[in-house]
Amino acid sequence: MIEILSATALASVQDLGRDGYLRYGVGTSGAMDRVALSGANIMVGNPANAAAIEIQMFPFQVRFMEDVSFALTGADTRAELDGRAVLPWWSLRARKGQVLSLNQPHHGARCYLALSGGLDVPVVLGSRSTQLRGEFGGHEGRTLRQGDVLRSQSSEACGEVFKALPEAGFGIEPPEFLMPMTCDGEPAQGIRTCVRVLPAAEYECYEDASLKSFWRQDWKITSQSDRYGYRLAGEALVTKYPLEQRSHGIVPGVIQVPPSGQPIIQLRDAQPSGGYPKIGTVIEADMWRVGQARPGSLLRFVQTDYAGALAALDAVDGYLAEARRLVGLYLLSQRRD
């Protein structure tokens, strides 16, 4: 059980998302960085899909109202537990009354806080994630407020993890070091994020010069970017002829181009339909990189194909499976009873 101490807005309860309801007009929601959410859950012995808190405004503080093991993943928030440093991608035991403070990260945009057992919020349409547009799911269908109290689902398993955790905790390797991205031979670092993109339905409708600049330029992530979508700024993309379309279904990751020629990446809280032409789609395996790219930073698109997208997804799945295997062995080796 934890209490939110910060008045900071925009933190929400998320799991891997609400799949299967786009046909009813219900968006997917879920963590912007699903790899970090899964990683946090793995480190406290939860199923990868358990609900955790996504934090995207800092500083952020919670008080533990009981002894519980927790994990922090995603951006490095230079966290402190009662003033003592907590490493990123780290799992630790908290004692009743301790306060966890997260600070503005130097890199990355979002941090995930998982409690062993997973957050106990109702499952709505198959998911515990917060549907902000529909105002349901998560904690009362809204972002978290100061004074909110969240419980974890108590289970035998979380007691076991708590006992097995070493006093100073343990960590796992963040995914960017195992799956680094390069664009034009240069490693993506600092303020530039590289993500792989599949050409989408209207790709061929764009001028050759626009297609070249789509792949070659650094797109700036504007301040009008959030969980709904990222609006990008750069050299405008121009179609060979006027395109008009009826509204049609879209999924998170789709890169739409409105008449201004400045693309928009649709993200977890996007509407399930739209009418703008689609030049490309960020592959699922790289959506977590988008989720950690923050407004003001630069984004580069790297072309891939269907086989490349599937291989990338296999790499992510392999990383998480290996993390779960090693965490299980480690906790087993640490048990002292």
Place this chain on the structure above:
Amino acid sequence: MELDELKQIIARLEASGLQSLELQRPDGRVRLVVGAGNQVQVISADQATEAPVAAFNVDVTVASETVGQYFAAHPMQDTPLAGVGCAVGQNDVVGLLKVGLLYSPVISPVGGVITEVLAEDGELLGFGSPVIRMRAA
């Protein structure tokens, strides 16, 4: 009993949370008492009065408790967890040992100041390899 050996026993005593320890061996007897400010007093058990014969701040060598590749800093952070001259608390993470995807912490058994980093960044360490030397406060 060698002084180095004594210092090691003292470090373990401090880390264990025990208040005193008495050791009898053919080459002598010694009684160690954790006094005020966590300073260890070495008391010879042969003496009638329990006046300390020595009291000092202890040099502690922190050894790895598992096998792994040593890293002074977390990969997401630029600064080492514990550089020379850093003050650290008891149970602070002063280094990392990596096995596969997993990082386990190297933990400071006592509060004090780091005096020397003995392991090379990226070096593969075995069980009991010295990692850091520190002066217990």
